[in-house]
Amino acid sequence: MIKHYFDEILLANGWRRNQFLDISDSGEILAIGDGTAKEAEVVHHGFAVPGLANVHSHAFQRAMAGLAEAAGPSADSFWSWRQVMYGFLSTITPEQLGYIAAQLYLEMLKAGFTSVGEFHYLHHDRDGAAYADPMEMSDRILSAAAQTGIGLTLLPVLYRYGGFGGEAPQDHQRRFIMEGDKFLDLVERLQERCNADASCVVGVAPHSLRAVDPMLLKELLAGIPADMPCHIHIAEQQKEVADCVEWSGLRPVDWLFENVPVDERWCLVHATHITESERRAIASSGAVAGLCPITEANLGDGIFPADEFLKEGGRIALGSDSNIYVSLAEEVRILEYGQRLTKESRNVLGDEINSTGMRIFSSALEGGHQALGRPGKPGLQVGGYANFVILDEDHPALLGKSARKSLDSWLFAGDNSVVKDVAVNGKLVIRDRRHAEEEAITHRFRRVMKELAAGY
Ligand SMILES: [Zn+2]
Structure with missing residues (x-):
């Protein structure tokens, strides 16, 4: 002591x-x-x-920060950014991933984050073949966290399809694609690895509704402990919402609530484009909205209705997602400034008791702790x-x-x-x-x- x-x-x-x-x-x-x-x-x-939890990170994207800031020939959007990202990740080796992650986690610590949720989907070799050791890439993330000392919640990603309705994956997605049974094996092995280490927690991340199908999502939830953190990208882009409606007749958040029991173990990453009833459903479920203000601004995603959501008792957490820039302070102020710019008002997320910074910080402290399943009290x-x-x-x-x-x-x-x-x-x-x-x-x-x- x-x-x-x-x-x-x-x-x-x-x-x-x-x-x-x-x-x-x-x-x-x-x-x-x-x-x-x-x-x-x-x-x-x-x-x-x-220290705060950073609930959403894709470590390898730290190395492409600044490479997608020129307008393309057509309207520049999230989807053209994604093409740059796919091209980039097709070359990264396990060793390179580990070194990028170590630099990133060092930067997170220096920004005031003491734990990170790594939404990890780079599982396979560059040609899409499984590595001899299925833990090859995950091990690099574990080592980077151990080397820097940051607390890690590793969220291996289940990514099976290229689009809604079981669309075949694109060639660029070959490093992510995994069958459900192989994925559950990986989760089990990671849990065994992490059991000995108090700073390591394992969760799961069905990538998005377009990357899994209803059956696979249900199998996943049936195959893991009931309190294991579960993160998903949802309603980040209008196109994703429209595609989901076309496929199912429901918007993404509505679909999720209709089909799986969403509770405190869930972190809905982005949840940018939601209706009032979807917003209330998330708030009353106890799930955390994982907001990534710098990345959402960088990708032109849109603005999350944080003011209404917090007033309804909703829980939020912060993530650095694409890692275009790692700054806890800037995540907080961009979240608040997005609200100010749309509402033409000041101190939108503050309340009578807490200053604006304090309210966002304390909300993200509790929400981040919950979303990453960190040990002990927040x-x-x-x-x-x-x-x-x-x-x-x-x-x-x-x-x-x-x-x-x-x-x-x-x-x-x-x-x-x-x-x-x-x-x-x-x-x-x-x-x-x-x-x-x-x-x-x-x-x-x-x-x-x-x-x-x-x-x-
Ligand atoms: Zn993400």
């Missing part, structure tokens, strides 16, 4: 000064109370806030895990700010450089903005980027 002292800390019951946390070797918070720096083994100055409280971020009180964005104002100042007026130290399960993985293995991780990433650049 180690005693940590904090000048200012955002606990589950609000901001407190001069606090100690007793943290077990596995990172569990055993006790919290008033204290002094003299009694503690580790002393933290600055403003301590809980946030900094006894029975939770010591996942925290120290904001630099001497950063220009925070100068002269009280604890209460520090969070908004980071989220709306700061960037990743406000984050000074980061702890995952009680262990400091970022100290004074550096990771112990940063040089080696970035060196390998640099090599991969040069190799990939030769191909485009």
